Amino acid sequence: MSQAEILASGIANAGWDVSQATQQKLLDYLALLQKWNKVHNLTAVRDPDEMVTLHLLDSLSVLPHVQALSPSRLLDVGSGAGLPGIILALCMPDLKVTTIDAVQKKASFMRQAKAELGIANLEVIAGRVEQHRPSQAYDIVISRAFSEIALFIKLTRHLIAESGQWLAMKGVNPVEELEGIGMPEAKVTPLLVPGLDAQRHLVTLPAREMKFTPLSRTA
Numbered sequence: 001m002s003q004a005e006i007l008a009s010g011i012a013n014a015g016w017d018v019s020q021a022t023q024q025k026l027l028d029y030l031a032l033l034q035k036w037n038k039v040h041n042l043t044a045v046r047d048p049d050e051m052v053t054l055h056l057l058d059s060l061s062v063l064p065h066v067q068a069l070s071p072s073r074l075l076d077v078g079s080g081a082g083l084p085g086i087i088l089a090l091c092m093p094d095l096k097v098t099t100i101d102a103v104q105k106k107a108s109f110m111r112q113a114k115a116e117l118g119i120a121n122l123e124v125i126a127g128r129v130e131q132h133r134p135s136q137a138y139d140i141v142i143s144r145a146f147s148e149i150a151l152f153i154k155l156t157r158h159l160i161a162e163s164g165q166w167l168a169m170k171g172v173n174p175v176e177e178l179e180g181i182g183m184p185e186a187k188v189t190p191l192l193v194p195g196l197d198a199q200r201h202l203v204t205l206p207a208r209e210m211k212f213t214p215l216s217r218t219a
């Protein structure tokens with residue numbers, strides 16, 4: 001199967017709402033990533049077919065969960081090559097997506113993707129998230145493969161809106177991490193990634209249920 005066919009059949013099997021035009025943009029993004037990866041080593045996944053599953057379909061698995069929250073502003077922390085932030089920006093053109101990464105070459109790639117693919121709803125920041133000071137808080141702060149949940153929350157608690165949600169994309173159900181932050185009852189949803197024989201889970205943490213005052217109110 002071609003990359004386009006792997007993507008299309010995965011999307012159809014999962015029942016996600018991703019148009020043909022958006023699927024082409026996702027493939028254009030992947031082609032750009034493959035081109036840059038030869039020189040800049042942005043991701044360890046090098047096989048083109050694996051990239052469709054491990055990067056595109058894996059990132060798309062959170063799409064229905066993000067859509068269900070109807071956010072206006074989303075921050076993807078430690079976005080790397082733009083995963084899942086750029087994928088979400090391409091699928092949800094009305095969502096303002098900010099991606100941030102501490103490594104300059106990764107931010108440069110994301111800026112190139114924004115320019116080449118014309119992603120008007122994407123803002124890319126090169127820097128450390130703990131130093132990020134936006135003028136407005138975010139409705140969703142998401143991360144994939146960034147850090148343990150406790151550190152993710154600690155570094156971003158000044159960025160979340162009072163009614164906002166943290167979304168942490170995880171492999172196995174992170175029971176101990178959630179006990180460690182005093183949230184053993186947190187919502188953990190299994191994620192479906194077509195073609196992937198591994199566990200994926202999404203942890204949803206509403207800011208108003210966390211035991212602190214969001215700094216965004218006083219910043």
Ligand SMILES: C[S@@+](CC[C@H](N)C(=O)[O-])C[C@H]1O[C@@H](n2cnc3c(N)ncnc32)[C@H](O)[C@@H]1O
Pocket residue numbers: 077078079080081082083084100101102103106127128129130143144145146155
């Ligand atoms: C394992 S990569 C994951 C990249 C991407 N989310 C993915 O799933 O492919 C973690 C990323 O977090 C970035 N990072 C680590 N600490 C950071 C910080 N304090 N602020 C912003 N980015 C950070 C790293 O540069 C790296 O690109």
